[in-house]
Amino acid sequence: MPGTQIPSMPGGYPFLGHALQLRARPLEFVQALRKRGAIVAFRLGTMDAYAVNHPDLIRQMLVTDAKSFVKGRMFEKGRLVARNGLFTSEGDFHLRQRRIIQPLLRRAHIQQYTATMRELAHAQVETWRDGQDIRMDRELFDLSLATVTRGLFSTRLGEDGTAAVCRSLPVLLEGLGRRAVAPVDLLDKLPTVMNYRFARALAQMHRVIEDIIADHRIRPASSEDLLAALLAARDEQTGEGMSDEQVYDEVVTMLIAGTETTAGALSWACYLLSRHPHIQDRLQAELDAHLGDRDVAFDDLAQLPFLQQVIAETLRLHPSTWMLMRSPVTDITLGGHILPAGAIVLFSIYALQRDPSLYPHPDVFDPDRWSPERAAQLHKDAYIPFGAGIRGCAGEQFARAEMAVILSVILRRYTLHPDASGRPARPIVRLIPMPSAMPLTVHRRPHGRGSQEFR
Ligand code: HEM
DSSP states (O other): TOOOOOOOSSSTTTTTTTTTHHHHHHHHHHHHHHHHHEEEEEEEEEEEEEEEOOOHHHHHIITTTTTGGGOOOOHHHHHHHHSSSSTTTTTHHHHHHHHHHHGGGHHHHHHHHHHHHHHHHHHHHOOTTTTTEHHHHHHHHHHHHHHHHHHOOOOOOOHHHHHHHHHHHHHHHHHHHHTTOSOOGGGGGOOOOHHHHHHHHHHHHHHHHHHHHHHHHHSOOTTHHHHHHHOOOBBBTTTTTHHHHHHHHHHHHHHHHHHHHHHHHHHHHHHHHHHHHHHHHHHHHHHHHTTTTTTGGGGGGGGGGHHHHHHHHHHHHHHHOEEEEEEEESSSEEETTTETTTOOEEOOOOTTTOOTTTTSSSSOOOOGGSSSSHHTTOTSOOOOOOOOOOGGGGGHHHHHHHHHHHHHHHHHHHHEEOTTTTTOOOEESSSSSOOOOOEEEEETTTTTTTTTGGG
16 A cells, blocks of 8 residues: 555664664664665655665566666765766666677677686786785785776786775775765765865876776777777767767776675685685585686586585675665655655665575575575575666676686685684675675695696
């Protein structure tokens, strides 16, 4: 019955609403919202907001009624950095850009990118020594960044460019996350240290992107890469090419959407394997048995079922987003309630995928829940690490291949252990929940692939 009262989240403060809780303990807050029902009302400052929690209703919003929603407040803030790129644009313009970009991130091209991913992963792990403590989070950030820039833009960033992205990206993501849940917009404009750091990071990132585009214009290293396709794209009706601004917007979007996400997921996978030696052993046994003396290639990926289960389970426990937003363009009925046009609507993939009513023992790392028999028992819309529908992840196949190739290269050569401190990693929530410092000790496998190279 449309119009019935939506349950409210208690504990809001005058003027601030629930902004403090959302900022101070975001993962706990989205899980607490989830416990209150399929749709729950709360407040961001003086603005009314709603959390949509039930998998069927999330699907309705992302897929069935996707045309009735825009991406909303979080993505308006995202425009400060990603401007009008694929992540933040809307309507026909978004569809046009997606049609140009999506084919470059599909199977035929992934095959080509896989070779680059493997080459980069080799080069990185070859610098590791037996028994060394590695800051795995940093190693995998550098590797993910190199994979996107070399794979999609045929560019080598060099030390300065890499350092500039490493410094600026976390600041930008933190700033965007903070702005999305701020109780008032005015806070963005005050002359605070945080706003100054944000502006400086934006300028740094701007210089890196300009360099990537300039480098490509001077020597288009590959006519097949994404940047070449953006520069060559023509509007079907007008025949016009993409403006320099639009090319910039898409490059910055790919860099942001494709670096920390995969780096975070890979770091968590390595961390979980280091804490679950029997799962790591089983995965290494699968890799050894299937690959023998060969290194992993694109065609192998579909034939490594346990590797795929480990990746699936990592992305369940640590999806790259903790909350996303939408906003209905007209009043809309969802789950028997009316959500008004323009409302802030939040959904959390993190909370959904850790719901005990959907996943038994949800905090346990159990790749076997993705065995065909057990996976068939799960709610089909309760697992959406890459989102769903027309705004679902454009880079899903790229990210899946990247994770599989990098994990294979690492685990053929090394076994991962907690470092001597044994300190647990925890998620640091910016726009993307990244692991805290993650030191792991790597031990070279005596008969592992490439062991000769290291002697
Ligand atoms: C493990 C890695 C990744 C995860 C978990 C992930 C997750 C997501 C999710 C959940 C969305 C949907 C956001 C929404 O509905 O509002 C999304 C969108 C997007 N992702 Fe990813 N992503 C990953 C890696 C990548 C990579 C490697 C790229 C690029 C190469 C990429 C590019 C994009 C783009 C462009 C969008 C916006 C699509 C659109 O709105 O049309 N992502 N991603």
